[in-house]
Amino acid sequence: MSGQNIYFVSLGCPKNQVDTEVMLGQVQAAGHALCDEPEDADVIVVNTCAFIDQAKAESINTILEMAEHKKDRAKKLVVTGCLAQRYADEIATEIPEIDHILGSSDFMSIAKAIAPAAARGGRSQKKKLPVVEVSATPAYVYDHDTPRVRIGARHTAYVKIAEGCDRPCSFCIIPKLRGPQRSRSIDDIAAEVAQLGGEGVKEVNLIAQDLTRYGWDLEGRPTLAALLRRIAGTKGIHWIRLHYTFPSAFTDELIDVIAGEPTIAKYVDVPLQHIDDGMLKLMRRGHSARVTYELVERLRARIPGVVLRSTFIAGHPGETDEMFGSLKRFLTEVELDRVGVFPYSIEPGTTSAMLPHRVPQELADARVAELMALQAEISKRKLERLVGQELDVLVDGVSEETDLLLEGRFYGQAPGIDGVVYLADGTAPSGSIVRARVTQASEHDLAASLEL
Secondary structure, eight states: OOOOEEEEEEOSSHHHHHHHHHHHHHHHHTTOEEOSOGGGOSEEEEEEOOSSHHHHHHHHHHHHHHHGGGGTTOOEEEEEEHHHHHHHHHHHHHOTTOOEEEOTTOGGGHHHHHSOGGGGTOOOSSOOOOEEEOOSSOOOOOOTTSOOOOOSOTTEEEEEOEEOOOOOOTTOOHHHHHOSOEEOOHHHHHHHHHHHHHTTOOEEEEEOSOGGGTTTTSTTOOOHHHHHHHHTTOTTOOEEEEOOOOGGGOOHHHHHHHHHOTTEEEEEEOOOBOOOHHHHHHTTOSOOHHHHHHHHHHHHHHSTTOEEEEEEEESOTTOOHHHHHHHHHHHHHHOOSEEEEEEOOOOTTSSGGGOSSOOOHHHHHHHHHHHHHHHHHHHHHHHHTTTTOEEEEEEEEEOSSOTTSEEEEOTTOOTTTSOOEEEESSOOOTTOEEEEEEEEEOSSOEEEESOO
């Protein structure tokens, strides 16, 4: 049997991107070819997200868009990921163009799912409901030997060090979508990082639902600090970046490793969600405002130049004007470097979805806008302090704005979620580390010159 042309759409977070890359590896290993346009595909695969309402809507719209291609060339449509995990029966019934549904940890069956019907035992030509493979409790996590085809820039990569989550946050559906926490071993992660370094990767972004709880489920309970010490000296790696840490699990040992290891980027992503004690209790976050304030102080005192990023939820059920005022004061006083704010999204099956005292959507959206406007002023002011300084910049390539500039990032800018550095007065290859002098700053981006 000759190989087929397979087209992938990957939606959602970097964790989902890693899953897509693993599926690409499985498909390629099975002898199929990857194509860049759905019009050229024999099979279309959509890896979905279902974290909030907006993500669910995007996933559904993408599935419907891809289903149109079955009218022409495509013979099969496969849907996988978090939407498939949560709403398999609904989408199987409502979107008959789908042929196969794989849950969030069942995507290793992708090669079987895309095989022609005859190769799987000879299904009749009459249209049937999609084949559904969705584990009740997701259990899979990839390892360094798993075939993987990375997408995007060759000099940066995501490494998922754990899958799933055991935390009971009232607003979050992730434990139901992704299952309980499953950490990979330090040896396994170190082997993958070494492979990436050998392939020319300069920046490794460590991801998990909660990095700081890494290893709690393994024998001997290895820590994130121990993992970082192990991989910090990996040949070829310039930055190791931490995404999604939890405030109450941030140990002094971890802070010391971040501060002391040159390759660990002085960048910490801590999704705080709120600051008011009453709201933190409603959210079931398991810590107080005091823990957060003290963590920020510890990080800034012991990690010179640390860049702090966080996300918050506005409009959670029960959020009063006073609670919202506490959040505004926190942002004003603490001046975090990067902030994202999202309106509360009702997720059926979560504790928050059953709480009274709903905040009207218009008020939640207004609170988001107010916080983002406040943060924009803070961000610009903080970036302006860098004007005149020299920074190491990882070059991502020619700028998307104009081919007269290069585009890159300094250690305080993570790929895809933060701003960039626009580089003028010279050229450099993608993936190189250059020294540049900051000449201008805006709310999110920097401009810099390669002429020092």
